[in-house]
Amino acid sequence: MKYRALVTLAVVLACVLALELACALGWVARTVIIPPSEMVGSLSDILWSGEFNRAILLTLTNVMISVVISIAAGFVLGVAIHASDFLRRAVEPYLASYYAVPTFIFYPVFIVLFGVNSAAIIAIAVLLSIVAMITATMNGLDRIPTVLLRTARIMRLSPVKTALMIQLPAAAPYFFTGARLSVAYSFIGVIASEFILSGDGLGYAIAYAYNNFENRQMYGLMLLIVIAVTLVNMTLDRLDRRLQSRLRR
Amino acid sequence: MTVVAMASRDAPKAAAEPPAASLKGVTRHYRFPGGGKTLHALGPIDLDLRQGEFFSVVGPSGCGKSTLLDVLAGLSPPSDGTASFEGKPIAGVPDGIGVVFQEDASFPWLTVEANVAFGLKRAGIGQAEIDRRVDYAVGFMGLRDFRQSYPAQLSGGMRQRVCIARTLVLQPRLILLDEPFGALDQQTRLIMGDELLRLWRETKATVLLITHSLDEAAMLADRVGVMSARPGLFIDIIETGWPSDRDSRIVADPRFGEMTGRIWEKLRAETMKHMQTQGAGPR
Amino acid sequence: MTVVAMASRDAPKAAAEPPAASLKGVTRHYRFPGGGKTLHALGPIDLDLRQGEFFSVVGPSGCGKSTLLDVLAGLSPPSDGTASFEGKPIAGVPDGIGVVFQEDASFPWLTVEANVAFGLKRAGIGQAEIDRRVDYAVGFMGLRDFRQSYPAQLSGGMRQRVCIARTLVLQPRLILLDEPFGALDQQTRLIMGDELLRLWRETKATVLLITHSLDEAAMLADRVGVMSARPGLFIDIIETGWPSDRDSRIVADPRFGEMTGRIWEKLRAETMKHMQTQGAGPR
Amino acid sequence: MPSKTLPGEALRNVVPPIVLALVLILCWQGLHLATASGAISSPAATLARLVVLMGSGRFWLDVVETGTAFAWALVLSIVLGIGLGVVLALLRPVGEVMEPILVTFYSLPKVTLYPLVLLIFGLGMPAKVAFGIMHGLVPITLLTRNAITQLKPVYLRTAKVMRLSAFEVVRSVVLPAIIPELVAGIRIGFSLSLLGVLIGEMFASKRGLGFTAVNAMGLGDLDTIMAIGVFLALFAVLANGGLLSLERAIRHRSAGR
Amino acid sequence: VEISITQWGASLYGAPVAVAIEQGDFKKAGIDVTGVIGSGGGGTSVRNILASDVPYGEVATAAALAAARQGLPIVLIHSGTRTVAEASLVTMPNSEIKSLEDLVGKKVAITSPKSTSEMVFLMELAAKGIDASKIQRIASGGYTQGLTMLEQGAVSAAVLIEPLSILRKDRYRTVIAAKGLLPAMTTSVGITTRDFAKAKPEQLKALIAGRRMGVQAIYRAPEAASDMVAKQFNMDPGLAKVAMLNMIEPQMWSEGAFSMAELNRIGEGLKLVGEISALPDWGALIDRSFLPADLKADQ
Ligand SMILES: Nc1ncnc2c1ncn2[C@@H]1O[C@H](COP(=O)(O)OP(=O)(O)OP(=O)(O)O)[C@@H](O)[C@H]1O
Ligand SMILES: Nc1ncnc2c1ncn2[C@@H]1O[C@H](COP(=O)(O)OP(=O)(O)OP(=O)(O)O)[C@@H](O)[C@H]1O
């Protein structure tokens, strides 16, 4: 387990080194990609100067709000859809094809609804991430072994107690998987919207740097996002695995 | 005071005494979703479970054994006829009944200890009493070293013992077991059977055991009910006449072979009949 | 010409004849990934399988029965000692060996017919010959009405019969069966046992059957090998002395009870020993 | 074996989604009425716009442009994804090392990498296809690998006992065994590579639905935006519905217990 | 060949090219322009050009300067458009804002920081002598987003640009238009790479000549030209006509000759938004060798 993680790390490092070398030898043009060492330098400049602190904070806040909304609403919707056979049959065909439609193009609609501020961005991110939570919630509830519900009946638990003491913990690992995906999609939603649509946040900062040929800054910011997402993802992944292993029978 | 002492009531009664549970003309039909067709799964069944007896049920797969257990546990109402427990008609799950299901029903998010204590906590019993009962049951089921383990860390047989312990601590007066050792190999089953007998002797509860294993049925029970293929009916109910301090060593007894032979004779025709129709099974 | 006729060779031989397969001082260690520790799973085993005999193996769970089968099938090499089949050392899977595994190995994406024909197609046998052999095997296994069905539409027992048929059509001279009826209830197992006996009598192949069921071992085999807890060793090999035209009715024979009693006696201590260590099992 | 679907059963599957669609359209109309000066186009106006669009040759040029990029992206995602998935599954250690990298890549906001893609591939079709593949390839690879690693070992042991060659094992056991998972993977890859292509078009392109949508956004032309949205949604739902029922049919047939 | 024009189809920068394609002027000049790649503008256009087989295109001057500053190997080979007349500032019809002065202490929506919209707004303020620090500029992300903010009352006025402002002219009232207020300045330029300039001077000359014919055709027959633009841009003909006619008077399209005065004006504007700190060294950036002889001189 540990060993494998080390090998993975080594592979990543080897790729980075190869890129560094390719840049140093001039195999790739500096206008295309800058050496990783410079990306790191740029990143540390960005962090030290505090120039982007506001953008970073804004983006993180938006991601967090989106995560909270999509997890909470996704859970409630998932439970509701699970409870009704009709709703379920109604929703399933759409869930399957949901991601094919680029939510971004409805941005003008959202700014009409929510105004030109973070709310519209958050709405897009929520739209993107809530589906993962709904699906995971339904999946989790589906997979509660019926024998556990029968056991609850034998113990004469009330429906509320059954929900809290049996259904919730039994499906919790699946809920967590959904929550984890929601976090990933919230990141994607917020940063992509900023990149494409807004005049603010980290996504915009990258787009701006790109437009103004500030490759150094652009790659510094990209590195920041890659590192942040990787860290968050790895942490949640580890928790996720731990939870899932409990279910393994 | 131990669980045993608390649970113990009078010794097994003669047939004249009121039965622990009783089924009269019970049938069960399943309705298929959509179509109006129904499946006649069980009955009509007439059966009295005597106070404190060990009754086992064998029958071909799909003959309605689990359905019978559902009716007794109050999990599903009979389509026809009446079911009663301790003289009162069964509507909903009655108090005093414990069930161990065929599938592993241990809660994977709780430790062994917490699993066993789960029902007691719900019943609002004091902590000291809970501790005592859990302690006893965990020890009795040979799980003492695994109190803090989670089910995922146990073998299938140990998880099934957790479920038995969880049922046991509630001191049910009627214990229903649906093929509880299905996941185990035969040798381990026989040993678990010994533990079950010991348990039964100590608690004096009435036990109904559903099993696929003829040895198990013949070795453990006071009476063995042999069911026909679906719709399940009792085609024979055999009194074993074993002493109550029996254990798995009686498999070596020649009378034991005779007994299984007799049950097998009854079942053979039924199973053959059943196998010809089992192609496109319901699951 | 039927499968039977093609597969039939001379009648079972005396022990003096060269053995069908033979193990000499075979052991098997598993290496844990990462650490340098190894697990001694099996042996040392010395065993000669006589030409045409029906040999069954019982032993506590995890004692190395499947490991033994793997060595015989050439799926994994012994750590020590030598294994040979028909006089030649086993390296890789030898020709002429058929295996039926414990788990359901029918291919769910193929019909019954296509499943049975699978191995034949790969072996490059002509279509007419394939049709004939499949036809025979499907009929023999009682699957004629389900030729076009997919495994999902069959019961567990029927799927296992598909696997047996798929092995059978390749006309192996040594058939290895690893708990082939594990998924079935005991009644169905006994009936499947009858079919297995019929098959063995007709093909005259050498059969090694691993089973958890003492009845099955005692009823089917010419010799029963009883294994110890891990590392598995043969603690006893019992000659049953049954006639070759036996069937499941011998379970009613008093000598049968005696036989199972004797095996059970041997196994009881082993199983008890094993249960104490089975907590955090490898799977 | 496709089970005979009773008319009642078919209705039960078709009616609810349609009812939901109608409810959504009603909500949409409600929003239209509620927002000042109809800032959100009404369903009727959107439909009218869609009809006009579909009557214009230009629109179909866009569709063909997007469709071509999408087809390339999808085919390459599927072929490369399955190939890579098989390799990563069969070379177990390599797969285990690569998996976390792929998972992380999957959860990256890939638009941030768009500048890099443009810088490498230049503009137009190759960049769009590359962007589609960046979205679609990884899920297919991961699902394929997962399906193979979770394949029951007994299938491979059976193949071994029958003395099949490695190629034969992949061809006649591994691939048929994972077909249901493959279809599921393709379904997700389908959605994501379409998304990738459209996002790609939104940046730099002269044609394509993504470009037209972004153009309409610049002009604040909500009718067109909604019309394109509806068109894409219809396409996605229908195509996915087809794949979904294919997947169900396969799973139904081969649901190994 | 394919060339790149910033804001193709969305704004009139590309009108000469559209007309030239329609009339076959490029073929006459000896080059076959088969397609035009549009883009959102700014750096994307420059990158698009760098990534093309025929690296030629017309981009915003600011983008060209930014690219050159970052060391990208580009040269300016002709001037493109020379006005910001299409820009305006609008408010709601019932608003109290009547002039730029009324905006002091209020909020105004621009598209994004350092954008052309901000530059034009600041230049307008400078022309009127208003202290820019007294008006809060809000980045909305785009023109339509700005309008939405305006309608929702989040800002008191919003920048706008043609043809959008023509489409929406009934819904908003113009506070001030750049047309007539701000002088001519070089807003877009034709660029290529230094390598291509060495390798294929003939193609560049042909491109410039073709485009010049398009410009001349526009001024000769504006209405006919607008129909051609509408066709190429996939734009409503009526809208194209109004937009094109609006730009005849400020002489939006240059035939290609550079004007130091107009270049320096845009330089000052960029200084105003903080995009650059000193006027660029135009001499090092411009290569006049592809211009026809009569346009080589500074105008
Ligand atoms: N909920 C249900 N709806 C429809 N049919 C059912 C349902 N539950 C069980 N059946 C059918 O009723 C019959 C009896 O089922 P039951 O589970 O009681 O059999 P069983 O004897 O317990 O079988 P096994 O030995 O395999 O556990 C079977 O044919 C089964 O298919
Ligand atoms: N690939 C392996 N790596 C490590 N240990 C293994 C492996 N396969 C089996 N073992 C271990 O070797 C021992 C013998 O395993 P084997 O499967 O042969 O037992 P068995 O007698 O067939 O058990 P069962 O009756 O449960 O099928 C077990 O303790 C098992 O955990």
Ligand SMILES: [Mg+2]
């Ligand atoms: Mg049952």
Ligand SMILES: [Mg+2]
């Ligand atoms: Mg085994």
